[in-house]
Amino acid sequence: MAFGNLSAVRSRAVRGPPLPKDAAMSRPVRVAIVGAGPAGVYAADALLKSEVAADPGVSIDILERLPAPFGLIRYGVAPDHPRIKGIVTALHQVLDKPQVRFFGNVDYPGDLALEELHRFYDAVVFATGAVADRDLGIPGIDLDGSYGAADFVSWYDGHPDVPRSWPLEAEKVAVLGVGNVALDVARILAKTADELLPTEIPANVYDGLAANRAVEIHVFGRRGPAQAKFSPMELRELDHSPTIEVVVDPEDIDYDEGSIATRRGNKQADMVASTLENWAIRDIGDRPHRIHLHFFESPVEVLGEDGRVVGLRTERTALDGTGDTTGTGIFRDWDVQAVYRAVGYRSDELPKLPFDAMTATVPHEAGRVLEAGAHLPSTYVTGWVKRGPVGLIGHTKGDANETVACLVADHRAGLLRPAGSPAEDAVVAFLEERGVDYTTWEGWQQLDAHERALGEREGRERIKVVPRDEMLRASGSSLTARPEIDPAQ
Incomplete structure (x- = not known):
């Protein structure tokens, strides 16, 4: 033949x-x-x-x-x-x-x-x-509404071996991780479908994003601004959309001796920290979608009800002098209906x-x-x-x-x-x-x-x-x- x-x-x-x-x-x-x-x-x-x-x-x-x-x-x-x-x-x-x-x-x-x-x-x-997504061993991570970032990325990038649809009913969403993949996930969830239409996305992705109900995205990192793994340019791009307001809590801007040493020895880390500082002190605008960048919040449990995600519990952390953190024993429950883990690939x-x-x-x-x-x-x-x-x-x-x-x-x-x-x-x-x-x-x-x-x-x-x-x-x-x-x- x-x-x-x-x-x-x-x-x-x-x-x-x-x-x-x-x-x-x-x-x-x-x-x-x-x-x-x-x-x-x-x-x-x-x-x-x-x-x-x-x-x-x-x-x-x-x-x-x-x-x-x-x-x-x-x-x-x-x-x-x-x-x-x-x-x-x-x-x-x-x-x-x-x-x-x-x-x-x-x-x-x-x-x-x-x-x-x-x-x-x-x-x-x-x-x-x-x-594949790295595992995150916390209770509730396997609930319906809890997703791996890699799977979501494959969907919006039109991978041939993943389902053609994606559930986007949640209005409030948590993203776990402070790397570039977490930024991508948060940005795609926050942008409108029409903003992404000029790109190469196929019709099924556009239709899915057009039905997306997310208006509030919370990104969580257990350490501080100096330890974030964002690239400076990718972080700044988060603020370019006319529909997205990026919010940083001034209380999350904190450094210890280890963090200061990191900034002095790593130009990219210093640029990231400076960008976050500027966002923390500015007035919050009225763009319809918001991405909240949270630091010193360590996810400890995905909360569920009837098998579905209904919230996220985090423990407040504090710097220990080396740039790492320890738990404070102070916990907070966040009202979210979906959780995406962006804690690395495997x-x-x-x-x-x-x-x-x-x-x-x-x-x-x-x-x-x-x-x-x-x-x-x-x-x-x-x-x-x-x-x-x-x-x-x-x-x-x-x-x-x-x-x-x-x-x-x-x-x-x-x-x-x-x-x-x-x-x-x-x-x-x-x-x-x-x-x-x-x-x-x-x-x-x-x-x-x-x-x-x-x-x-x-x-x-x-x-x-x-x-x-x-x-x-x-x-x-x-x-x-x-x-x-x-x-x-």
């Missing part, structure tokens, strides 16, 4: 029979990167800039379980942050290199297991990120790889995967599955450079386990024989053009396609028929 994208994939392939293992040094090094988000693409870029790319050369396949590339940028960044989404331009340049191929809609381990990856590649780099365990359940990361040494204290041959990690979900997107470049340096050193030392079927066409034939409905880089360009055409009809840059089957159809995937898609549909 002939498949639609085979010619496009083979246009970058090295033809000919598989090389014997003793010829591995005379051919390009074959590397699979599992995950097409920033971490995976940065790893590909580091490989392309390494000495291996010049001698003996490198051939990279990026495998992604979703039909489209870019991971966190496409499905984890709020739609009203086009500046951050601009990172896609840089990632696009890497994926456009002739040494790189993209295979979307390919699942690990369902479509390609670890032993199969090692059949086709000399080295495998896992860059699967962190997409990586999923990867089958056939070791996993540290406490840190939700793969054990490693400088990116080399460790199993029972020994390096797992030809197997590496980078990004959040390597170091945990901390830092900004750009910080994954350092991870990639470290991991790739180890991979290159292992190649030079002859420590990589040579692929049994190193010809580039071998994995294509395997996927086709298994009936995997994969997409390609050329297919992404088709989907990208389709989404832009949808947006152009409404005077918008793009409207994101949500259903997986429609993404595959627009991408001209390997098994899906490829009729012309009318942007009006």
Whole structure:
């Protein structure tokens, strides 16, 4: 059977029979990167800039379980942050290199297991990120109306694998956490649907937000302004909406010696604290929606009635001199009907790889995967599955450079386990024989053009396609028929 994208994939392939293992040094090094988000693409870029790319050369396949590339940028960044989404331009340049191929809609381990990856590649780099919500072990956290921020982000970003609707009946909402994700959640809940309409949100998200009843959002942090993890620019953007009033209680502006030292040693922390101070002393306006930023309030229980959220209980905390806090024994109940926890992401365990359940990361040494204290041959990690979900997107470049340096050193030392079927066409034939409905880089360009055409009809840059089957159809995937898609549909 002939498949639609085979010619496009083979246009970058090295033809000919598989090389014997003793010829591995005379051919390009074959590397699979599992995950097409920033971490995976940065790893590909580091490989392309390494000495291996010049001698003996490198051939990279990026495998992604979703039909489209870019991971966190496409499905984890709020739609009203086009500046951050601009990172896609840089990632696009890497994926456009002739040494790189993209295979979307390919699942690990369902479509390609670890032993199969090692059949086709000399080295495998896992860059699967962190997409699940961290647990928060307080009573009531599992009540109806209590949500993980990651799930909400996936909904408003049009992720194909989440429900198309979201319950938005609550008028008063609590958001737990003082990082950028908490800001995104609070801002999306507080903005009107029409404010977000110029972005790429699909119709189901617009309709859901148009029915949103939230008018009062409370964001809670257990420590003080100097310890908040907001980025200065993202914090200031919170105040740009003509419909949102940001409120900070003057009593929450407090610093101890540790906090002062943090401000002196961290310019971003100082800018955040200064912004919060200015908001605390200004008069409160009359914009219809309010976001209250609360500090020194530690959530201790989600209150429920008949199985649903009816409130949040917090304990007032106080600085202990080091910048950390202790409980005061003073509790307060807040009238809210929904709670969103934005306390961090968590990586999923990867089958056939070791996993540290406490840190939700793969054990490693400088990116080399460790199993029972020994390096797992030809197997590496980078990004959040390597170091945990901390830092900004750009910080994954350092991870990639470290991991790739180890991979290159292992190649030079002859420590990589040579692929049994190193010809580039071998994995294509395997996927086709298994009936995997994969997409390609050329297919992404088709989907990208389709989404832009949808947006152009409404005077918008793009409207994101949500259903997986429609993404595959627009991408001209390997098994899906490829009729012309009318942007009006």
